[in-house]
Amino acid sequence: MQAVMEAIIYVAEEPVKAEQFQEVFPEESPEAIRRALAELLESFNARPGGMWIREVAGGYRMTTRPEHHEQIRAYLKTRPGAKLSMAALETLAVIAYKQPVTLAEILAIRGKKSSSSLQTLLERKLVCILGRKEVVGRPILYGTSREFLIHFGLNSLADLPTLEEFAQMAGDQL
Amino acid sequence: MQAVMEAIIYVAEEPVKAEQFQEVFPEESPEAIRRALAELLESFNARPGGMWIREVAGGYRMTTRPEHHEQIRAYLKTRPGAKLSMAALETLAVIAYKQPVTLAEILAIRGKKSSSSLQTLLERKLVCILGRKEVVGRPILYGTSREFLIHFGLNSLADLPTLEEFAQMAGDQL
């Protein structure tokens, strides 16, 4: 029973109350459930692991241990697999298909401010500066980087799928 | 070090690669990190707990154990998630084993149009675009994604049974 309780506390979004375990184990007495929970806490928290289970807001909740915060933060900062937000992905798509392109042009296409998305993309090195546009204000021109091609497994920009190809796919189904 | 690794695998959304631990523990040798990870897996998975750590898509990932799925589902009150149709699975099998592969090549093997299955697979990010084939029309080449490995609990494509095994089976069936 403890193993299942541990798994449930792990998957739960909110602290899990003892009564909720009662629903999962209807045949067990409330007393038995309380005892099992106490034993789980004792054994889980005694092991030298990365998580612990605490009683929070009248329920049980799994969190990392505070002493590892620094390393966890270090991991979160460096993880390369972090997903781009939809806003960033859209900005990236505009840059990929319309390059070289200025921030104002991206704004015009997306219909919303894109500077923070652009910042993220520059930090991730998916986008780079190509030069300046020779118009009033000489705005910076952006384009996709070599990293972008690697990231999306493309040989060259000519490998990007076209809108027509997607339309073709939709047409095929009819 | 194992406790921190455990905590990092716990918080990670995606499988964590050994190189990512390297960045968190820059002073440790790759050898020491690999050894620590192996020990963590052994000890974590030996305990009679609710979770386990598995090697998926070239990284380490914590999930609940499959044997508890009924009780977890009872707690979450969820039904099994939307599964792929047989047509989509067949298309995916062709892509997995024949990648990089074009839509026309998939058609030739399946003997029927597969564009709507392919679209589902692209939407679910199980399949990605690998580039274009350098033949007339430059058709798009498809392959399986990292998400594919995660979805099917595979560490790498090499974990898939060989096509010869299925050919053998087909010979026996017909």
Added chain:
Amino acid sequence: MQSGEDLNQDFRPETEAGGLTIRLDVFQGPLDLLLHLIKREEVDIWNIPIARITEQYLEYLEIMKELNINVAAEWLVMASTLIFIKSRMLLPREPAPENAEETEDDPRTELVYQLLEHQKFKNAAEMLFTREEVENAVWNRPPDEVLEDGGDVIAVTLFDLLRAFQEVVRRFESQRVMEVAQEEVTIEQKIEDIRKCFLVHDQLQFSSFFTAASSKRYIIVTFLALLELVRLREIWLFQQQVFEEIQVSRIKESA
């Protein structure tokens, strides 16, 4: 899961609203039907009684037509392949030269390899199905506070767009009573129509462009017109939330 045994239930045509759209639940394509027939007849794959199998295949095609099932081109291609093989089999065979492989000249060989290849991938698909079952029994739930917040407005990818389009077509298909002959609209005319709409409105629901649709052609033309206007940067598409109705908005001219 359609394992070999389930296939023995034969046809399970499913009638949808209005009795017009019928889907084939069991057979996915002509190769699947052939595999089914061969298994049911328990014949040797290397010695398919082509006349009998062809006859049965054509019978199924007849049923499909009677049920108003839209028979895709690949079914007809396979039918003609079978008939061709059958006729070749009827021709008197030239005496095989000595030492020659017996199957070398067999007109069925290519089809057999195609069937074996198809069965191979069906088996691979079943393996994936099993793996998916196992993976569906585990959960990975990283703590909430670690997750990146998704931002305010979630943009529509082309796949979201295509899905919305598919949805419109499906709705249209299930509602249609009869395809009324309609004046043919060109994409250029449709673009002008949409432009006129946006003279009055700033924003419209994606689906509103299709409510008046009375033919599949009209839907396709409208969809392509919308895509063209997106390309011309006159309109853009967005959602407030994932799965919410897609909105079409005019891009205001910058001063």
